[in-house]
Amino acid sequence: xxxxxxxxxxxxxxxxxxxxxxxxxxxxxxxxxxxxxxxxxxxxxxxxxxxxxxxxxxxxxxxxxxxxxxxxxxxxxxxxxxxxxxxxxxxxxxxxxxxxxxxxxxxxxxx
Amino acid sequence: xxxxxxxxxxxxxxxxxxxxxxxxxxxxxxxxxxxxxxxxxxxxxxxxxxxxxxxxxxxxxxxxxxxxxxxxxxxxxxxxxxxxxxxxxxxxxxxxxxxxxxxxxxxxxxxxx
Numbered sequence: 001x002x003x004x005x006x007x008x009x010x011x012x013x014x015x016x017x018x019x020x021x022x023x024x025x026x027x028x029x030x031x032x033x034x035x036x037x038x039x040x041x042x043x044x045x046x047x048x049x050x051x052x053x054x055x056x057x058x059x060x061x062x063x064x065x066x067x068x069x070x071x072x073x074x075x076x077x078x079x080x081x082x083x084x085x086x087x088x089x090x091x092x093x094x095x096x097x098x099x100x101x102x103x104x105x106x107x108x109x110x111x
Numbered sequence: 112x113x114x115x116x117x118x119x120x121x122x123x124x125x126x127x128x129x130x131x132x133x134x135x136x137x138x139x140x141x142x143x144x145x146x147x148x149x150x151x152x153x154x155x156x157x158x159x160x161x162x163x164x165x166x167x168x169x170x171x172x173x174x175x176x177x178x179x180x181x182x183x184x185x186x187x188x189x190x191x192x193x194x195x196x197x198x199x200x201x202x203x204x205x206x207x208x209x210x211x212x213x214x215x216x217x218x219x220x221x222x223x224x
Contacts (some may be wrong), residue, residue: 045212054123
């Protein structure tokens with residue numbers, strides 16, 4: 001059974017600090033997605049990672065994928081309050097197109 | 112509209128009633144997916160369509176749940192004889208085709224009394 005695990009589950013950090021969220025998965029999928037979800041809102045696509053070694057950056061967020069280690073990271077640089085949200089990674093189950101989501105990381109950036 | 116549209120946004124019903132949740136995907140998107148999201152959890156896959164064909168329904172919890180997409184566009188997720196454990200946010204997503212990034216709707220919040 002495909003499993004996707006994120007850590008930490010909760011993250012409280014000061015503005016200006018750096019931190020990394022980790023996403024481990026148990027399948028050989030080469031496709032991994034990061035989403036952001038604000039309370040009561042839908043899921044907003046952040047990054048699409050489609051191959052080993054893929055790195056994408058948008059503003060203060062950078063995502064990378066290591067398919068050999070079955071690991072993706074979401075790095076936050078110089079956090080600001082507006083980044084407070086829940087972040088989910090999702091893996092495309094190999095051979096199907098359904099997403100298996102991680103448990104989510106609830107990020108709170110303190111002013 | 113430009114995004115995935117779901118209706119109703121909120122549905123409250125009594126246990127034992129049937130409910131139908133609607134999803135209107137992004138125009139031109141071939142693939143449509145249904146997920147269920149419990150509070151504080153990530154979405155869980157329910158079922159998936161390519162055009163009108165249901166490709167995978169392995170995530171439907173039991174035979175009270177069914178879905179259709181008769182004309183390859185709008186989809187309906189139906190839950191018969193609802194139970195309290197069915198209460199959740201039901202989300203629909205669509206993609207250009209299978210394997211392309213999925214775009215999610217705002218969801219339907221279902222509450223069973």
